[in-house]
Amino acid sequence: MKKLLLASTAAIAMLLSSPDAVLTLSFQPDSAEAQRGGFRGPAQKPAMSRPRPQTRPAFNKPRPFPSARPRPSVNRPITRPRPRPQTRPSPITRPRPSLRPNLRPNRPNRPNANRPSNGRPPAWNKPNRPNRPSTGMPGNGRPPAWNKPNRPNKPGVGRPPNGRPPAWNKPNRPNKPGAGRPPGWRPPHWRPPNWRPPFWRPPYYRPDHHLWGRPLWFPRLGWYYTHPVRNSTAAFVGVLPDNCDGIYSEDETLYECNGILYRETYLRGVIVYEIITDLDDLR
Amino acid sequence: MKRLAFAISAMTIGLLPSVTFAQNSDSQEAASAIDSQAVDIAKASTKFLSSLPALQTGWFVTYDEVVAGREKKTYIWSGSSALERGKGYRSTSERGDTTREYVYDGKSFTVASLDRGYYASLSMTGPFDDLVTNLQDNHGITLPVWEVFSAQNGDAFLNDVVEATYHGVTLVGGTPAHHLSFRSSSEDRQMWIATDPERPVPLMVVGTDPYQQGWPQYHAFFHNWNTAPKFQPDMFSFDTGDTLRRVTLPKLRAEAGGGEIEAGN
Numbered sequence: 001m002k003k004l005l006l007a008s009t010a011a012i013a014m015l016l017s018s019p020d021a022v023l024t025l026s027f028q029p030d031s032a033e034a035q036r037g038g039f040r041g042p043a044q045k046p047a048m049s050r051p052r053p054q055t056r057p058a059f060n061k062p063r064p065f066p067s068a069r070p071r072p073s074v075n076r077p078i079t080r081p082r083p084r085p086q087t088r089p090s091p092i093t094r095p096r097p098s099l100r101p102n103l104r105p106n107r108p109n110r111p112n113a114n115r116p117s118n119g120r121p122p123a124w125n126k127p128n129r130p131n132r133p134s135t136g137m138p139g140n141g142r143p144p145a146w147n148k149p150n151r152p153n154k155p156g157v158g159r160p161p162n163g164r165p166p167a168w169n170k171p172n173r174p175n176k177p178g179a180g181r182p183p184g185w186r187p188p189h190w191r192p193p194n195w196r197p198p199f200w201r202p203p204y205y206r207p208d209h210h211l212w213g214r215p216l217w218f219p220r221l222g223w224y225y226t227h228p229v230r231n232s233t234a235a236f237v238g239v240l241p242d243n244c245d246g247i248y249s250e251d252e253t254l255y256e257c258n259g260i261l262y263r264e265t266y267l268r269g270v271i272v273y274e275i276i277t278d279l280d281d282l283r
Numbered sequence: 284m285k286r287l288a289f290a291i292s293a294m295t296i297g298l299l300p301s302v303t304f305a306q307n308s309d310s311q312e313a314a315s316a317i318d319s320q321a322v323d324i325a326k327a328s329t330k331f332l333s334s335l336p337a338l339q340t341g342w343f344v345t346y347d348e349v350v351a352g353r354e355k356k357t358y359i360w361s362g363s364s365a366l367e368r369g370k371g372y373r374s375t376s377e378r379g380d381t382t383r384e385y386v387y388d389g390k391s392f393t394v395a396s397l398d399r400g401y402y403a404s405l406s407m408t409g410p411f412d413d414l415v416t417n418l419q420d421n422h423g424i425t426l427p428v429w430e431v432f433s434a435q436n437g438d439a440f441l442n443d444v445v446e447a448t449y450h451g452v453t454l455v456g457g458t459p460a461h462h463l464s465f466r467s468s469s470e471d472r473q474m475w476i477a478t479d480p481e482r483p484v485p486l487m488v489v490g491t492d493p494y495q496q497g498w499p500q501y502h503a504f505f506h507n508w509n510t511a512p513k514f515q516p517d518m519f520s521f522d523t524g525d526t527l528r529r530v531t532l533p534k535l536r537a538e539a540g541g542g543e544i545e546a547g548n
Contacts, residue, residue: 210348210350227535228535228536229533229534229535229536230421230533230534230535230536234533246528248528248529249529250529251529251531252529252530252531253401253528253529253530253531263531264401264528264530264531265530265531265532265533266394266401266403266530266531266532267423267533268422268423268424268535269423269424269425271396271399271401271530274531274533
């Protein structure tokens with residue numbers, strides 16, 4: 001009965017304390033936590049540990065007291081047995097010659113594949129040096145970079161989802177200019193590769209005349225101007241071409257130049273040469 | 284309601300004097316903008332010139348052409364002109380590298396370039412003012428300094444003047460002259476008219492086009508005025524001879540008519 005009472009008392013005391021206290025057999029759980037590191041961080045050495053000396057004693061410093069331990073004798077035998085001498089010769093590390101002929105002479109042998117010759121381990125993690133077991137698979141178990149942009153290793157892998165066609169017709173990626181257009185379609189201002197602008201007699205530009213305005217061009221006349229006259233419009237040039245024959249009369253003066261008839265005219269104070277020949281006959 | 288009617292009546296009555304005052308001020312401003320002294324001097328000069336049976340003067344004209352809206356190209360046109368009313372007109376001018384003769388004998392008008400060897404002729408009758416109008420409207424030809432010779436249209440500009448200012452007397456080539464300035468709806472003009480009351484001839488005229496970008500101007504300087512000339516009998520006749528070739532002088536459409544200064548070559 002007393003044992004039972006004692007046992008129950010001890011059990012109650014254990015329950016009141018922490019389980020750690022039960023494990024450490026201590027009724028002060030705080031100190032028990034502190035001893036095993038507890039909730040305050042890693043375990044620390046007990047405060048009662050002897051501090052290390054700050055500086056090592058000098059060699060020539062006399063010892064204060066002779067050591068109580070006996071000094072080891074110089075002739076003391078070695079208790080650890082020496083290693084046994086090797087009776088077998090060391091195995092040859094060079095590779096055995098292959099029985100098959102080397103059909104791929106440029107390929108290094110397997111044992112030395114990607115392995116440094118001086119016995120260093122292979123550079124597994126070096127970039128751009130895939131090892132033998134690798135087949136394009138990057139390290140760390142990552143999948144191959146087939147779906148990465150700009151690396152369409154497999155044509156079907158880079159296809160956009162939902163069955164959309166590849167982005168060939170997107171702007172800035174004119175892989176096929178006429179894709180999606182009817183046959184024969186050409187972009188605006190398209191010219192064949194051997195196209196050249198048509199011949200045009202120079203000068204290509206002539207500014208407006210201060211009296212007559214914008215000049216006009218006719219192949220057989222060159223630059224000419226127009227001016228409204230009574231019941232018609234006068235077409236005229238300012239300068240006659242070369243090799244003209246004059247036709248003089250009492251009423252007017254005509255010039256025949258390359259089959260074109262001009263009439264010398266005083267127009268707004270300026271001598272011009274009105275084109276008498278019908279332009280339709282010159283076409 | 285009575286209050287509202289009273290207020291409107293009061294406002295109307297109160298506004299009436301102000302409206303009347305505004306009208307009076309406008310007319311006063313218009314009247315004050317025209318200096319009668321300047322207008323009188325200019326009209327006296329015009330009347331004097333139109334009353335002369337014959338006159339002759341030398342002239343030197345520069346006129347601008349605005350290029351590309353800002354650059355001015357100035358041309359020079361110089362010569363002398365003579366008129367005997369009822370008899371004929373002759374003007375000899377130089378422009379560029381050519382000469383030009385304008386001869387009118389009361390029956391036909393001839394324009395010729397002796398150095399270029401051509402002439403153009405028109406049959407025409409009437410006084411000098413009809414000649415000016417016909418050439419401008421139908422052929423685009425403007426006679427040089429025609430205003431000082433015109434008996435009818437010489438004061439046309441002065442009738443449209445909206446502002447006139449008298450600036451005083453200044454010397455023009457050693458001759459004292461009245462400096463006048465005018466503004467009309469079509470042109471701004473300055474005139475220098477001799478102060479001699481017996482011979483109020485114009486000495487210089489400057490005109491400005493207020494509607495064209497660049498505001499081109501013309502300057503006309505008059506010299507060697509002869510208000511009582513004696514001309515030779517063949518002064519207003521033109522002999523084409525055998526060396527000159529005749530060119531055509533076409534009629535222009537009304538919208539392409541004259542009124543502009545010839546560019547000439």
